[in-house]
Amino acid sequence: MSRTAAMKSISHAFLQDTLQAHGVKLIGGGLDEAPQAYKDIEAVMRSQHQLVDVVGKFIPRIVRMDG
Numbered sequence: 001m002s003r004t005a006a007m008k009s010i011s012h013a014f015l016q017d018t019l020q021a022h023g024v025k026l027i028g029g030g031l032d033e034a035p036q037a038y039k040d041i042e043a044v045m046r047s048q049h050q051l052v053d054v055v056g057k058f059i060p061r062i063v064r065m066d067g
Contacts, residue, residue, distance in 0.1 A: 006037035029065030 001009070007030070015034045019026050026033070045054065 001037055003032035003037055006034050007031050010034045010036055023061060025062045027062065027064045029063070033063075033065050 010031045012031065015026075015031060018035060022035075031037075045052065
């Protein structure tokens with residue numbers, strides 16, 4: 001979804017519940033930075049398999065955003 005759609009459709013409580021379920025601490029940032037506002041990284045990587053070589057996978061636990 002777009003950042004505008006995320007701002008309109010995602011609540012702060014839902015964002016906090018999602019982050020807590022994944023063990024992620026968010027410092028700064030807003031609803032437009034919610035995971036639901038981004039494309040599925042697995043789908044993106046599958047569609048680009050001819051262009052990239054995956055050498056590792058990073059799962060963030062602390063995210064610092066401006067704001």
